[in-house]
Amino acid sequence: MKVKNILKPIKIFGVVALLLTTQSCKDILDETVVSGIGNDYINTPKGFEDAVKSAYSSLRYYYGTQQGLTMTEYGTDIYATGADGSYKGFHFYDTQLQPTVDYLGNTWDELYRGINTCNAVIDRAPAATVTEAIKVRRVAEAKFLRAHYYYILHQQFGGVDLRLSETLVPTKETKRASDAEMYAAIIKDLNDAIPALEAKAQSSDYGRATKPAAETLLAKVYLAKGYSSAKAADDFTKAADLCKTVTTAYGFKLLDDFASVFDENNQVNSEVVFAVQYTSDPLTNLTNNTGAVNGGNNLHLFFGMQYDVQPGMKRDVFYGRPFKRLRPTAYLLETCFKDRTNDSRYKKSFRDTWLSNNPGTNLNASFDNSKSKISFAAGDTAIFIPGYEMSKEERATKKYQVLVPSAYSEALFPTLTKFFDTKRPDLTYEAGSRDYFVFRLADVYLMLAEAQLKAGNVAEATKAINAVRFRAGWPGKKDAMLITESDMTMDFLIEERARELAGEQTRWMDLKRWGLLIDRVKKYNPQAAGNVADKHYVRPIPQTQIDRSNAGVFAQNPGY
Numbered sequence: 001m002k003v004k005n006i007l008k009p010i011k012i013f014g015v016v017a018l019l020l021t022t023q024s025c026k027d028i029l030d031e032t033v034v035s036g037i038g039n040d041y042i043n044t045p046k047g048f049e050d051a052v053k054s055a056y057s058s059l060r061y062y063y064g065t066q067q068g069l070t071m072t073e074y075g076t077d078i079y080a081t082g083a084d085g086s087y088k089g090f091h092f093y094d095t096q097l098q099p100t101v102d103y104l105g106n107t108w109d110e111l112y113r114g115i116n117t118c119n120a121v122i123d124r125a126p127a128a129t130v131t132e133a134i135k136v137r138r139v140a141e142a143k144f145l146r147a148h149y150y151y152i153l154h155q156q157f158g159g160v161d162l163r164l165s166e167t168l169v170p171t172k173e174t175k176r177a178s179d180a181e182m183y184a185a186i187i188k189d190l191n192d193a194i195p196a197l198e199a200k201a202q203s204s205d206y207g208r209a210t211k212p213a214a215e216t217l218l219a220k221v222y223l224a225k226g227y228s229s230a231k232a233a234d235d236f237t238k239a240a241d242l243c244k245t246v247t248t249a250y251g252f253k254l255l256d257d258f259a260s261v262f263d264e265n266n267q268v269n270s271e272v273v274f275a276v277q278y279t280s281d282p283l284t285n286l287t288n289n290t291g292a293v294n295g296g297n298n299l300h301l302f303f304g305m306q307y308d309v310q311p312g313m314k315r316d317v318f319y320g321r322p323f324k325r326l327r328p329t330a331y332l333l334e335t336c337f338k339d340r341t342n343d344s345r346y347k348k349s350f351r352d353t354w355l356s357n358n359p360g361t362n363l364n365a366s367f368d369n370s371k372s373k374i375s376f377a378a379g380d381t382a383i384f385i386p387g388y389e390m391s392k393e394e395r396a397t398k399k400y401q402v403l404v405p406s407a408y409s410e411a412l413f414p415t416l417t418k419f420f421d422t423k424r425p426d427l428t429y430e431a432g433s434r435d436y437f438v439f440r441l442a443d444v445y446l447m448l449a450e451a452q453l454k455a456g457n458v459a460e461a462t463k464a465i466n467a468v469r470f471r472a473g474w475p476g477k478k479d480a481m482l483i484t485e486s487d488m489t490m491d492f493l494i495e496e497r498a499r500e501l502a503g504e505q506t507r508w509m510d511l512k513r514w515g516l517l518i519d520r521v522k523k524y525n526p527q528a529a530g531n532v533a534d535k536h537y538v539r540p541i542p543q544t545q546i547d548r549s550n551a552g553v554f555a556q557n558p559g560y
Contacts, residue, residue, distance in 0.1 A: 042120065048128040051121050052138045055145050056207070056276075058114025062152060063276045063505065064297035064419075064436035066325070067103045071156060071539070072505040075517075075532075077524035078332040078498050079507070082324035083306065083410040093521070093531040098540060099560055105542035108157070111149045118146035119166040140196035144209040144217070147189035151221055154182045155509050158538040158557060161545075174549040180230040183221065190218040201250040206268065206277075212250045213274035215242045216439045219447055224513045226454060236454040243448035246273065247464075252441045254471045259348040261442075262418045264434055273439035280423065280433035296431030299419035302326055303503060306411040310401065311363035311374055312356035312382035317427050319354060320420055327413040328502070331524040333387070333405070336498040340387065342477040343469075345499050350414040354383040367407050370395035385414055416503045442468050442500050450493055462488040468500055490514075512537055535559030 041047035062068040073079045074091035081088050087103055089096025121142040125135050146164075153160045162177040162185055177185070197211040198204065219242035226235035246252065253270040255261050261271055278297045304322030308315035315321060328350075337346040356376035365371050370392045376382055381400040388405070395402040403412055421432035445468045452461035466482045473481035483492070497510060511517040521532040540560035 042124050043127045043129060045128075045130050048121070048125070048130050048135075048138065051117065051124075052141055055114060055117040055121060055142055058110050058117075058149065059145075059276045059438070060278070060295070061110040062107065063438055064278065064299055064432075064434075065295075066298065066302060067107060068505055069299060069302060069326070070103060071107065072508045073326055073503060074508070075521065075525070075528060075536075076507040076511055077520040078329055078336065078502055079326045080329050080525065080527060081410065082302075082327045082413075084324040085302075091525070091528060093528045093533070093536050097536075097560075099543040099546070099556065101540075101542075104539055105544045108153070108542045108545060111153055112163075115146055115149045115163060116167050118142040118149070119163065122146075123166045136196045137198075140193040140214075141209045143189040143193040144197065144214045147186045147193070147214075147221075148217055150182065150186050150189075151217065151224075154179075154186070155224065155512060156539050157541060161554070172548060172550045174545075174554050176554060178230075179228055183225045183228070183230050186221050187218065187225075190214050190221065194218070199250070201252050201270070202268070202272070207275065209274065212246045212252070213439060215246050216273050216444055216447075219243045219246070219444070219451070223447060223451060224509075226451075227513055227515060236451045240448060240451035240455055240457070240460070243444050243451060243464075246444050247441065247448060247467075252444075254441055254445075254467065256471065257348075258345055258472050261437075261440065264421060264423065267435045271441040272435075272437055273441060273444065275435040275437050277435050278433050297419065297421070297434045297436050298430050298432050299436075299503075300421040300424075300432050300434075301430060303416035303419065305413050305415050307354050307383060307415075310354075310366055310383060312358055312360060312376035312380070312400075313354060314358040315427050316357050317424055318422050319351075319357075321427060321430070322415075324411055326416075326503075327408070327410060328416070329524055330405075332498060332502060333414065336495050336502075342474060342480040343472055343499070344474045345472050346387065349416060349418065349502060350385075351417050352385040352387065352414065353381060356380045356382040365401055367403060367412055368395060368401035370398075370402070374399065374401065376400075387414070418503055437504070442471070443504075443506070446493070446497055446500060449488075449496075453488060453490065453493065458485050458488050461493075465493065465496055468496065472500070533559065 042051045070087045070090050074081070074087070075093060081091050087096075087101070089098075089101070122139055125139050128135060130138075150160070150162070159177045159179055159182055161174045162181060164185065193209070194211055194214045197209055197214055199211040201210070201212065203210050219239040222235045222239035222242070225231055226239065251270070252273065255269060255271050260266055261269070267275070300320055301323040302325035304320045304324065305327070306322055306324055307313050307319055308322060337343070340346045356378060359376045359378045359380070361375040362373050363375065365374055383401050383403060384398070385403045390402055390404050395404070419432070419434065421434050423433055445464050449461045449464035452458070452464060462483060462485045465488065469481040469483065470478050473479075494514070494516070497506070501507070508517075511520055517537055518532050518534065522529045525532075535558055538557045541554065541556050546554050546556060
């Protein structure tokens with residue numbers, strides 16, 4: 001968003017609703033600290049704009065962060081724990097997953113902070129001294145954001161306290177909405193927002209919500225609703241119609257090369273439907289609304305293996321700071337990415353080669369038992385991951401270490417490269433500046449395939465999934481990627497979403513939507529197979545929320 005930033009909280013409308021750090025992008029103008037202002041500031045033209053910009057900021061807590069990643073990729077069939085880090089209860093589904101876990105309480109509080117900012121914008125818009133056209137557009141943005149925050153809360157926690165007007169003073173009057181009430185409120189907000197948002201692929205003020213962004217979110221909501229207790233007969237048809245519009249009406253285009261989607265120099269591209277923006281400015285990046293440090297898009301930290309202690313290597317900016325939080329499961333690597341002859345996505349999703357940046361001679365090999373000593377000049381291959389069980393005899397002919405699947409561990413594994421950030425100022429810097437793609441076109445095509453399949457339109461489902469698969473094919477192999485209607489099954493779709501969207505904060509929500517969380521965790525997540533149970537389709541309600549409510553009113557989710 002090409003806007004000025006508000007770097008400190010602005011307390012303008014009560015105890016709960018705070019205007020905090022706004023969204024920003026690479027084309028930042030001068031930044032202004034605003035504080036100590038009156039309650040009527042939101043009614044001024046600048047105050048109203050600042051309030052709307054601030055309503056976006058809570059997205060930064062969930063997308064492109066360790067807490068959001070923990071709640072969306074841990075505990076699934078495609079990612080397991082690495083050697084480092086806490087919060088592994090989200091993966092193990094063990095006694096660590098408690099109502100007192102701070103990630104739960106902080107996420108809850110941050111999303112409600114965003115909701116109350118949206119409520120303030122919507123409630124106070126009539127008094128704002130801006131043109132009617134601006135007022136209508138900004139209220140639509142606030143409704144899109146409010147729906148988005150409630151969608152996340154509902155999918156993660158089940159029915160929550162559905163507040164649709166500004167909270168001005170602390171209150172203990174709360175109640176839990178039903179699934180039907182949650183879906184009705186979210187759908188209404190999005191249907192209200194869609195006609196008033198810009199009907200173009202990207203807003204003229206890049207980063208703001210657009211009509212296709214709201215249609216994509218609404219399609220996600222209808223997909224989830226279609227599997228739920230609140231389902232209606234036309235949910236999948238509505239989702240399909242929305243996805244069809246997004247893929248055809250606005251000029252979005254799948255990029256020819258899958259790798260170029262995640263090129264850090266190509267962040268504003270024809271595949272991005274909606275992105276949460278980050279900036280390289282440390283004042284903006286290093287603090288979020290909860291006061292947490294190490295902000296920015298820091299996903300570059302969490303998927304890397306421990307390359308930096310291997311012979312011939314040391315940590316640098318290019319290869320990243322490996323926090324080793326998540327490693328791909330055998331199911332993801334061996335089943336989902338089994339076809340590497342035709343499908344380019346394994347090669348373009350994972351790093352398989354490290355060149356020596358710490359040369360030396362007669363170094364001790366570490367993980368490759370085919371050799372004892374190795375030597376490297378600068379730029380020589382130091383580590384190679386072939387992706388298959390290369391024989392010891394063949395490995396012995398290589399002048400570098402070869403990491404084969406039998407040697408994968410919580411510290412050594414194929415490294416997802418989608419989020420790497422080489423523009424950080426030094427090798428210790430954690431706050432990344434890359435935008436986070438919340439919705440991209442390939443996801444919309446896969447949603448379209450799912451909706452059409454569930455609606456019984458197998459031919460249309462096949463056409464939609466083939467658009468994604470054709471793009472993913474190697475040159476000269478693209479036609480071999482196309483499937484027929486007989487191949488178009490739910491099992492195939494489940495694997496296709498893993499291939500395309502691995503690591504992109506979608507998987508836990510997908511498994512929940514399909515009602516397959518327990519089944520697939522038991523099959524493909526041996527660390528949690530004995531623990532996962534029906535209660536894990538929702539997270540425990542934060543104890544702080546229960547404590548803030550009148551006694552006995554806000555019930556904990558069953559089993560916690």
